[in-house]
Amino acid sequence: MSSTDASDLQLPRTRPATAVDYVQLMKPRIMMLVVFTALAGLVAAQSVTGVSINPVMAGIATLAVALGSGAAGAINMWYDADIDSVMKRTSTRPIPSGAVPRDEALAMGLIMSGVSVLLMWLASNALAAGLLALSIAYYGWFYTMLLKRRTPQNIVVGGAAGAFPPVIGWAAVTGSTTLDAWLLFAIIFFWTPPHFWALSLLAHKEYEKAGVPMLPVTHGAAATRNQILAYTIFLAPLGALPVFTGLGGVVYAVVSVILGVAFLYLAARVWRSDAGDAGAAPASLKKAKGLFGFSILYLFLLFAALIAEHGFGAYIAVPGLA
Numbered sequence: 309m310s311s312t313d314a315s316d317l318q319l320p321r322t323r324p325a326t327a328v329d330y331v332q333l334m335k336p337r338i339m340m341l342v343v344f345t346a347l348a349g350l351v352a353a354q355s356v357t358g359v360s361i362n363p364v365m366a367g368i369a370t371l372a373v374a375l376g377s378g379a380a381g382a383i384n385m386w387y388d389a390d391i392d393s394v395m396k397r398t399s400t401r402p403i404p405s406g407a408v409p410r411d412e413a414l415a416m417g418l419i420m421s422g423v424s425v426l427l428m429w430l431a432s433n434a435l436a437a438g439l440l441a442l443s444i445a446y447y448g449w450f451y452t453m454l455l456k457r458r459t460p461q462n463i464v465v466g467g468a469a470g471a472f473p474p475v476i477g478w479a480a481v482t483g484s485t486t487l488d489a490w491l492l493f494a495i496i497f498f499w500t501p502p503h504f505w506a507l508s509l510l511a512h513k514e515y516e517k518a519g520v521p522m523l524p525v526t527h528g529a530a531a532t533r534n535q536i537l538a539y540t541i542f543l544a545p546l547g548a549l550p551v552f553t554g555l556g557g558v559v560y561a562v563v564s565v566i567l568g569v570a571f572l573y574l575a576a577r578v579w580r581s582d583a584g585d586a587g588a589a590p591a592s593l594k595k596a597k598g599l600f601g602f603s604i605l606y607l608f609l610l611f612a613a614l615i616a617e618h619g620f621g622a623y624i625a626v627p628g629l630a
């Protein structure tokens with residue numbers, strides 16, 4: 309099977325599926341961060357614009373983002389079953405391990421996509437629902453089916469899928485988007501390359517085996533380390549930019565500057581190392597792993613600072629009682 313055609317791979321069921329398998333199909337840990345960034349957009353929009361939505365509706369809109377993210381994950385696993393069977397990291401996923409048949413994962417992904425978009429529409433408005441549909445299609449179709457197997461820029465262009473959630477949260481409140489919402493989009497967009505390429509330095513042999521043209525496979529580890537540093541140099545000040553638009557206050561300013569400096573330090577350590585090269589020192593691989601782990605903490609803390617600053621008070625505000 310060519311790595312650009314996965315559509316007719318058959319993987320028969322070889323063991324009964326458990327609830328855990330269906331949860332895993334939704335990429336739950338990634339879903340949590342996706343939901344968190346959407347929640348930050350929702351909370352910040354209420355605080356900045358003074359518009360508040362019914363807390364039950366806010367809860368349903370947040371649930372819709374979770375369902376949409378899970379749906380996109382299931383569609384990704386349906387299409388990528390051939391790649392996932394080849395790579396050690398992904399070989400125990402529900403489809404390659406023979407627990408869930410591919411067509412079942414696809415059906416689940418499609419049904420959940422429809423339900424999530426409909427829920428979002430009912431709970432908020434057409435713009436938020438449209439943006440949610442766009443991000444599901446962006447990850448499930450554009451990134452997974454068109455970009456991933458074709459170009460080493462796959463995750464740069466495809467990264468936009470994961471950058472939509474704060475904009476969706478913002479739109480769910482106001483029915484529109486502003487520069488601040490797109491600034492949050494830009495932060496996640498420029499965060500994605502260092503996030504993923506740090507991991508790809510450790511996993512490049514696996515991607516090579518699976519025929520996926522990730523940057524270290526096509527351009528080598530040194531070029532990947534350069535790109536990681538370049539994106540981080542751009543991301544660090546970008547992460548602090550909300551302070552200058554009024555979206556971020558003192559808490560956000562302190563957090564974003566500390567996080568930006570730490571990210572730069574860790575990216576520079578990887579840049580100076582031989583991580584990803586043939587016979588790389590174990591210490592270098594540890595540095596790349598450390599950068600990958602920190603990238604997740606970075607995004608979590610940055611958006612936690614936004615939520616802290618704009619306050620859960622706005623999120624739970626009951627119209628008429630505020």
Ligand code: HEM
Nearest residue numbers: 337338341342345397463466467470471500503504507604
């Ligand atoms: C094109 C974009 C992205 C790519 C290619 C990518 C790739 C990956 C990969 C390969 C892993 C390792 C998973 C594992 O070890 O099994 C991972 C982990 C993770 N990613 Fe990303 N990611 C992307 C975007 C995002 C976004 C937008 C978020 C959330 C906002 C995110 C959140 C996470 C989290 C929380 C983990 C750790 C949980 C886990 O290990 O499953 N990622 N990512």
Ligand SMILES: CC(C)=CCC/C(C)=C/CC/C(C)=C/COP(=O)(O)OP(=O)(O)O
Nearest residue numbers: 338342376377380384443444447469470473
């Ligand atoms: C609201 C909404 C629909 C959000 C969806 C966006 C979303 C879940 C983006 C995450 C992108 C992601 C985890 C890519 C993983 O790459 P991969 O699939 O190549 O990684 P893998 O090798 O682990 O499968």
